Amino acid sequence: xxxxxxxxxxxxxxxxxxxxxxxxxxxxxxxxxxxxxxxxxxxxxxxxxxxxxxxxxxxxxxxxxxxxxxxxxxxxxxxxxxxxxxxxxxxxxxxxxxxxxxxxxxxxxxxxxxxxxxxxxxxxxxxxxxxxxxxxxxxxxxxxxxxxxxxxxxxxxxxxxxxxxxxxxxxxxxxxxxxxxxxxxxxxxxxxxxxxxxxxxxxxxxxxxxxxxxxxxxxxxxxxxxxxxxxxxxxxxxxxxxxxxxxxxxxxxxxxxxxxxxxxxxxxxxxxxxxxxxxxxxxxxxxxxxxxxxxxxxxxxxxxxxxxxxxxxxxxxxxxxxxxxxxxxxxxxxxxxxxxxxxxxxxxxxxxxxxxxxxxxxxxxxxxxxxxxxxxxxxxxxxxxxxxxxxxxxxxxxxxxxxxxxxxxxxxxxxxxxxxxxxxxxxxxxxxxxxxxxx
Numbered sequence: 001x002x003x004x005x006x007x008x009x010x011x012x013x014x015x016x017x018x019x020x021x022x023x024x025x026x027x028x029x030x031x032x033x034x035x036x037x038x039x040x041x042x043x044x045x046x047x048x049x050x051x052x053x054x055x056x057x058x059x060x061x062x063x064x065x066x067x068x069x070x071x072x073x074x075x076x077x078x079x080x081x082x083x084x085x086x087x088x089x090x091x092x093x094x095x096x097x098x099x100x101x102x103x104x105x106x107x108x109x110x111x112x113x114x115x116x117x118x119x120x121x122x123x124x125x126x127x128x129x130x131x132x133x134x135x136x137x138x139x140x141x142x143x144x145x146x147x148x149x150x151x152x153x154x155x156x157x158x159x160x161x162x163x164x165x166x167x168x169x170x171x172x173x174x175x176x177x178x179x180x181x182x183x184x185x186x187x188x189x190x191x192x193x194x195x196x197x198x199x200x201x202x203x204x205x206x207x208x209x210x211x212x213x214x215x216x217x218x219x220x221x222x223x224x225x226x227x228x229x230x231x232x233x234x235x236x237x238x239x240x241x242x243x244x245x246x247x248x249x250x251x252x253x254x255x256x257x258x259x260x261x262x263x264x265x266x267x268x269x270x271x272x273x274x275x276x277x278x279x280x281x282x283x284x285x286x287x288x289x290x291x292x293x294x295x296x297x298x299x300x301x302x303x304x305x306x307x308x309x310x311x312x313x314x315x316x317x318x319x320x321x322x323x324x325x326x327x328x329x330x331x332x333x334x335x336x337x338x339x340x341x342x343x344x345x346x347x348x349x350x351x352x353x354x355x356x357x358x359x360x361x362x363x364x365x366x367x368x369x370x371x372x373x374x375x376x377x378x379x380x381x382x383x384x385x386x387x388x389x390x391x392x393x394x395x396x397x398x399x400x401x402x403x404x405x406x407x408x409x410x411x412x413x414x415x416x417x418x419x420x421x422x423x424x425x426x427x428x429x430x431x432x433x434x435x436x437x438x439x
Contacts, residue, residue: 070105074436079414081427101125104173116178122171174224186231193224194244196270196283198299198309201365201385202345202358204324205295205311207285208246208268215357215365215385216394225249238274242283263288270295277301291315291322306331315349322348337371353390361389377402393417396429408433 077098080091102124109117176190197203201215211223227246248264270283278300285293292315299309306329313324328343345363353360363386370380379400386393398412414429
């Protein structure tokens, strides 16, 4: 009897294995029907091993139609503040530790010649885990008709983190598709970062994106909205026209249900023209019950060496009128590898008085980067940003040591003036970059 049961069990396992193998072929066959449905125009993908050079430039997997890659950002930063009223031992005890652990994953798919699908998602520390997330007493009320109960409204609890700072740790940076309407019209729809301004530390002409440039990390990608962009290229010229339809980001509960109010959709248009090595741009932005904005941008090179740029913005409605303007430069001294960057910004928006950077009034930022000190492993950065109207300034000077690609140490003073009549707050800043990079 035991032999019969064992034989029957083995036979069942073999049949199941054959069945699952057949099911896997049907579901995940080489034609990628599971992921793409209709495979017209999709090149059959073959599994390939990425070389070290591919990984170093942020490509994990690539064929003629799909590219997958990303980045890791891993570091530890300490900030020790020195105060004449406290002992050094107490200052060390109060050292602030700022860990950074984040990753971005990008997928760039081109199933046909006329369609591109792009996604960039991210995760950042602190992470949401089973231990710090719970059902709270917070709840939302929905119209009953949306949930199959026309007789009345329904209140549901919402899963929230105990620490509200965790609510955006899993995020979508970009998610859009590109396609063409003829040879001269390109469309893009989805969440995307929009490039309107030309400024490096400040960009008042960037009126579409949801966040502003961080002057202390100006190369970081800002947050873009979900919108429909159309791009028209005029044949035989260097002129381009862009149009945008930008739905509001706030959900509203109305008699018609939960959604975004159509009247709060923003409309924008911008034109660009290249002449004599200079790129000139002009744009307009409109949104219901918000000051409309007119923008102008210019960027080019002078003396064949120095890159310069400028922006101007005029905002107006029945009750509000103000202007914003900025101008800056960048010069790269190839030998001995020094880069100078500076920018001035005048902000006439009084509602920005409490902003930390780019506040109301007169602003300026400057950075000097030394690409080599003695050798490539030792570099340095000097940075300063100030608002002369509210008399605040932040400055730092960091010395960077990069013995191997997977390890970088940055150390230097970090100073903050909250009032020019008082002594600055002096801190020692140390950052260890550990194992980050592209994949």
